[in-house]
Amino acid sequence: MMQKTKKKKSKFWTLLIVIVVFILAFKSNIFNGQSLFGIIDGDEPGSIPVSTSNSADLIPSDNLHSPNAILVRLDNQKVLLEKNSKQKIFPASLTKIMTAIVAIEKLADLQKTIVLPNSTFRELYKADASMAGFTANERVRAIDLIYGVMLPSGAECCIGLAEHIAGSEKKFVEIMNQKAAVLGMNNTHFTNTTGLQDEKHYTTVKDLSILLSYALKNNTFKKVFTASRYSTPPTNVHSGGITFYSTMFKNLANPVIDGGRILGGKTGYTNEAGLCLASLAQKDGREYILVTAGAKGNHESAQYDIEDAYTVYDKLGK
Template sequence: MRNTKKRKSKSWILLLMIVVIVIGYKSDIVLNGQSFFKNIGGDKVESVPSLTAVVSNSAVSIPIDNLYSSNAILVRMDNHSILMQKNSTQKIYPASLTKIMTAIVAIEKLPDLQKNIDLPNSMFQELYKADASLAGFKPNEKVRAIDLLYGIMLPSGAECCIGLADNIGGSEQKFVEKMNQKAVALGMSNTHFTNSTGLQDDNHYTTVKDLSILLSYALQNNTFRNIFTASRYSTAPTNKHPEGITFQNTMFKNINNPVIKGGKILGGKTGYTEEAGLCLASLAQKDGKEYILVTAGAKGNHESEQYNIDDAYAVFNKLGK
């Protein structure tokens, strides 16, 4: 009888040790800030940063309720820790922040960024009707893929999105399928795209947390980073623009000085629709470290004060105080 009790006691101790080891192992996965997802589009397995590792609102000394934006998240790039968040998992409309996904999918799917792509007249008629923002290319213009990518990110050109989407996917909807596949692969669990431009659609939504995952991933690509951090860019000559076109980044256009205390704002992508409000995905470097800030839902429009940019200055300047 005594031996039986000892065996039962040892069994319980062994079971307890196994549970502790398993829990500890799972905790280590989360705390290391790494999550692994299989790209269902058939590409290689990617290591994607998890943004659930650390949460600390004390890293920024301004109350989050003082932000103009209804949704915000601040992430430190090197360890993927969340330093501040406000309604970060609430559904939002991304407006032109959609184009971050459009650009990174196009970069990864195009083997030759010097390839010329035709922009057919039929595409422009639909964009004119939708009053979409355009980079300045003309119907039937032949444009290098790399120039279309800069046209997507700097002046937020919808014709550049459709041109690349049609060329890569065969149609915009086929390309959007690749965007949604990428979102799943990255763990953007509250995101669904219906177009490549960010034009308003009730079924086209995301969260600022999902967008921070996307931007953190995209910035690992050198081509994307170069485009995202460019303030100006001049395209190659085309059949419609023999001297090329010079773009200016819509964020930098509204910034007198990108310098912040201890660093500078390196790049950004603005977005706006009436339903989405003023949005901004930005990258800053401060005291030798890089930070991503994604905000959405600020009141205003293209003609008003740019409250999305005001929020970026406020957060980045107070960071670490």
């Protein structure tokens, strides 16, 4: 009789332990952004969302033109919106965020003069790349080239910096990929400094948010990123210098949002990439970054990437 009682107790405790283990495992998956039936945020199967937000905290992304988006609060890196954030995209000129931050970190003297050789321009003209307005054999300060990279999206500025720093664009791109690896941009690979279309040149909006969060810690980068216009001093070619205008601010009717303003941004576009935007906004005393990609349209259409920025930032705090 006692043996039967012991066996019953043993089965009871075994069953209780199994139930407790199951409950703990279930809770663990939920808090890691997963359920027993799949992932919450709708990204690719097998991936684990990096957001520590509960799904109820996320801002709805249903009304966005962009098929890929991520919104991050800068001070604590809390993800407030995700839409296909780990899906491979073509970054177009958002590539230049990496080009600029690497150049800033590698150059000891941003006042140093760099000569732009004729070879810098040949392939860029063929590719119909966006240019800042410098010409062959122009002598330009490094800081002016960095503004040329970020505001008018000048491809000649990217190549000029890359060749000066690393000897060639190819070697500079190796540094870009090394930086991406260090930052944990695990789904990114660069093949050029400009964002010109290449099937092997890809990233995700999640990785770009990691990059932008990092770059904005650099005071020089943040100053450039938030500038709406910039005038260079005279050069040996342009006696009056050149004035650059931010491609984002040119299309931004009003930077004011409810409770704050859009502080800066970098646009990107190719046929394959669609309209892309990486932006910084301040609202109710906090800073946020939003990266969107893949919106339909072009330079002549409505700027759906900017419309998405207004939509997302206006939803903050509501």
